Amino acid sequence: MVTAVVGANWGDEGKGKITDMLAEEADIVVRFQGGANAGHTIVNEYGKFALHTLPSGVFYQHTVSVIGPGVALNIPKLFEEYNGIVERGVPAPKLLVSDRAQIVMPYHILLDGCEEARLAGKSFGSTRSGIAPFYSDKYAKIGIQVSELYDEEPLREKVERICVLKNVVLENLYNQPPLDPDEIMETLRSYREMLGDHVCDTTAFLEEALDEGKTVLLEGQLGSMKDPDHGIYPMVTSSSTLAGFGAIGAGVPPYEIKKIVTVCKAYSSAVGAGEFVSEIFGEEADELRRRGGDGGEYGATTGRPRRMGWFDCVASKYGCRVQGATDVAFTVLDVLGYLDEIPVCTGYEIDGEVTDRFPVTAKLRKAKPVYETLPGWKTDIRGIRKYEDLPENCRKYIEFIEQQIGYPITMISNGPGREDIIYRESPLKK
Numbered sequence: 001m002v003t004a005v006v007g008a009n010w011g012d013e014g015k016g017k018i019t020d021m022l023a024e025e026a027d028i029v030v031r032f033q034g035g036a037n038a039g040h041t042i043v044n045e046y047g048k049f050a051l052h053t054l055p056s057g058v059f060y061q062h063t064v065s066v067i068g069p070g071v072a073l074n075i076p077k078l079f080e081e082y083n084g085i086v087e088r089g090v091p092a093p094k095l096l097v098s099d100r101a102q103i104v105m106p107y108h109i110l111l112d113g114c115e116e117a118r119l120a121g122k123s124f125g126s127t128r129s130g131i132a133p134f135y136s137d138k139y140a141k142i143g144i145q146v147s148e149l150y151d152e153e154p155l156r157e158k159v160e161r162i163c164v165l166k167n168v169v170l171e172n173l174y175n176q177p178p179l180d181p182d183e184i185m186e187t188l189r190s191y192r193e194m195l196g197d198h199v200c201d202t203t204a205f206l207e208e209a210l211d212e213g214k215t216v217l218l219e220g221q222l223g224s225m226k227d228p229d230h231g232i233y234p235m236v237t238s239s240s241t242l243a244g245f246g247a248i249g250a251g252v253p254p255y256e257i258k259k260i261v262t263v264c265k266a267y268s269s270a271v272g273a274g275e276f277v278s279e280i281f282g283e284e285a286d287e288l289r290r291r292g293g294d295g296g297e298y299g300a301t302t303g304r305p306r307r308m309g310w311f312d313c314v315a316s317k318y319g320c321r322v323q324g325a326t327d328v329a330f331t332v333l334d335v336l337g338y339l340d341e342i343p344v345c346t347g348y349e350i351d352g353e354v355t356d357r358f359p360v361t362a363k364l365r366k367a368k369p370v371y372e373t374l375p376g377w378k379t380d381i382r383g384i385r386k387y388e389d390l391p392e393n394c395r396k397y398i399e400f401i402e403q404q405i406g407y408p409i410t411m412i413s414n415g416p417g418r419e420d421i422i423y424r425e426s427p428l429k430k
Contacts, residue, residue, distance in 0.1 A: 002216045002252055003259040004243035005329075007223025008319030010270035011241075012297075012306060013263040014331030014413060016040025019056035019219045021418050022261070027214040028064045028206070029057030032249030033239040034221030035072030035104055036081075037129035038271075043416040046090050053078045055219050058085065058093040065093050066202050069100035070239065070249020072134045073146065075191040097195060098202040098251070102143040106187065107166055107179055108133040114174040127272075135238035137162075146199055149192040152185075159184050203251035210256055218246040218257070224319035225274070232361050235274030243323050262325035262407070264316050266333040266397075268309035269297050275364040278309035278345040285309075292335050310371070312345045313404035318358030320407040327429075329411040330398060334420075339376040342397060345369040346404055374400060382415040387424045402428060 005022065007013040020042045023029050036052040043049075044059050053074065057063040067073060078097075086092050108130030116128055137143040142162055148155050159181045167178040209216065220241055225231045227241045239245070243262075247254040267288060270276050280288070285308040289297040297306040320328060336342055347354045347370035350363050354370055377391035384390055390398075390412075402409045408426030 001258050002210070002218060002246075002256040003261060004218040004220065004246045004257055005261045005263065006220040006243045006246070006323050007241065008262045008264045008316050008323060008325070008328070009223045009268060009312070010225045010272075010274070010276065011038055011222035012269050012271060013223055013265050014041075014329070015219065015263045016042045016051060016056045017331065017413060017416065017418070018261060018263050018329045018411065019217060020044065020059060021421060022217055023057035023060055023063055024418075025215060026057060026063060026217045028066060028209055029055040029217045029219060030066040030068050030202075030206070030246075030250040030252075031055045031071055032068045032218050032220060032246045033070040033072075033241065034237060035129055035131050035134065036074045036077040037072075037127040037131045037237070038221050040219075044418055046085075047088060048416075049085060049088075052081060054081050054085070054093070054095075055217075057217060057219075058095075059090055061091050063094070065095050066206070066250070067095070067097045067101055068202060068250040069098040069102075070245065071098075071101050072104050072131055072239065073097070073101045074104040074129070075194050079194050095198050096200050096202050096205060097146060097198045099145070099147040099199050100201075100203070100251075101146050102134070102138050103146065103188075103191065104130045104134045105144065105184070107170075107184075108137070110176070111166070111169070111174075114170075114176065118174070132238045144188070146195065149188055149195070155188065156181070156185060159188070206250065206252050210252065216250075216252065216256075218243070218250050218252075220246065223263075224322050225270075225315060227322070230322045232274045232364065234361075235272065259326050260324050261327045261329055261411070262320050262323045263329045263331060264311075264320075264405075264409075265331050266311060266336055267292070268312050268315075269306040270309075271304055271306050275361060275367075276307055276309055277315070277348055277364065277367045278312040278369045279307055280309050287338075288335070291338060292332060310343045310345055310369075311401060312369075313401060314345060314348055314356055314358050316401075317356070317405040317407070320405055325407045327410045328402075328405070328407050329413065330401075330409045331413040333394070333398070333412055334380065334382050334414040336397075337377060337380055340378065341373050342376050343371040343373050344397075344401065344404070346372045372400075382420060384414060385422060387412070387422050390422070402426065
């Protein structure tokens with residue numbers, strides 16, 4: 001069976017913890033899209049980790065971690081991360097890298113930074129990790145696939161063709177020195193050495209695993225609002241963040257995905273630019289940011305302060321729908337225990353009319369949040385393991401949001417650790 005773990009919102013929902021938790025019962029965990037431009041924070045017996053490319057199942061010795069063909073593969077970052085967790089006492093993970101994955105090159109990172117600098121105040125809020133130039137090259141068919149590292153002559157010819165194209169832009173638009181094909185070839189040889197024996201046909205590996213009845217988790221990056229087709233375009237990422245893309249980016253048949261765990265925070269947060277209707281500011285935002293997550297709401301990759309907001313039912317309902325959610329995991333609920341009252345965004349006012357439908361970006365820019373305020377529970381809920389033991393107002397908050405979004409909340413995270421989870425039978429669960 002295949003289960004996908006994906007985000008309902010802007011990313012930073014707590015997918016890493018949920019994947020890490022579910023990986024205890026999984027055989028294989030596959031990262032299916034994105035690159036090292038976002039991270040998953042995980043707290044376990046080894047410590048606190050921010051993973052950027054490694055799948056969140058790497059902390060279990062029984063799992064195989066797979067980098068799928070849909071990933072933007074920054075090879076030095078991958079092995080820096082791999083070696084970093086091993087140095088902290090984690091047993092060396094079993095890691096397989098798809099021979100069809102494509103490589104994030106240093107010139108992608110250079111071009112990303114140059115373009116963000118050129119755009120200045122109109123930039124896309126990129127992490128400057130090379131993701132947009134990487135995916136641009138992939139779809140322009142001038143990307144470099146892992147499999148190409150092992151055939152030097154055609155690789156050299158391709159590198160020279162790439163340099164002709166890139167140097168026109170670097171020299172004439174960005175006033176940068178030209179790329180040197182010899183240096184790029186040396187870089188690619190070093191990448192081949194780093195990959196060692198981790199490379200294989202992961203699609204065939206997964207096919208065999210599913211034939212044998214193995215359990216597979218697909219792990220996505222970011223969330224529905226950052227999808228280039230269904231999100232807040234153009235302030236989105238460059239690969240699909242939806243569970244539907246998991247079949248493509250991992251290399252499994254779509255009908256094998258039986259469960260889609262869509263992760264929502266009990267409040268909202270986002271890193272980077274883009275529309276965010278329920279955003280809050282000033283002291284109110286600072287307090288929620290300071291208390292949020294495990295050690296505060298700061299990007300796992302960038303360290304940037306996250307933008308904060310109240311729970312957005314409009315965005316979350318839409319986010320769950322485009323993901324095809326079968327289950328909702330509701331995270332960081334414990335953070336809200338300090339509040340007397342908790343606003344929840346239940347609608348958007350656009351041009352004088354209120355809607356609960358998530359609109360396209362042009363209309364989203366006009367949207368004003370419509371709030372309903374719920375009473376807080378004013379107590380620490382960490383350590384509670386049964387749903388019925390939660391304070392009444394806490395249960396009412398969960399049930400109100402569940403009714404608003406229309407998808408079953410079956411997992412509730414009330415702390416950073418693996419054990420900080422409450423399983424619940426939802427009345428909406430079919």
